[in-house]
Amino acid sequence: xETFGDPFLEPGVLVRHPTESDWGLxxxxxxxGPRVTVNFEHAGKRTIDARAVTLVFVGDDPRAKG
Numbered sequence: 001x002e003t004f005g006d007p008f009l010e011p012g013v014l015v016r017h018p019t020e021s022d023w024g025l026x027x028x029x030x031x032x033g034p035r036v037t038v039n040f041e042h043a044g045k046r047t048i049d050a051r052a053v054t055l056v057f058v059g060d061d062p063r064a065k066g
Contacts, residue, residue, distance in 0.1 A: 009036060009050065014058040017048070025058060 009015075013028045015038060024041035031037075036048045036055065048055065 006050070008057070009055065015055040016058055017046075018054060018056050026055075028055075 009028060009031055011028050011030055015026050015028060017023050017026065017038075017040070020040075020043070023043035023046070026038040026040040026043075026046075029037040029039050029045065031050075034050045036050050037045060038048055038055070039045045
């Protein structure tokens with residue numbers, strides 16, 4: 001399965017939407033190309049276009065390690 005852009009964006013990762021704070025905490029369900037399906041606690045399952053939206057990691061940002 002091909003991922004798009006950010007290799008750390010994978011199922012199980014906890015994220016928030018950068019402009020929809022009322023959606024609450026989200027857990028990535030799947031990543032298929034640029035389409036990321038996230039289950040948000042207050043907005044349910046949403047499909048995000050990773051080319052248009054950069055999701056915010058919750059907790060330690062795995063991209064900062066190295």
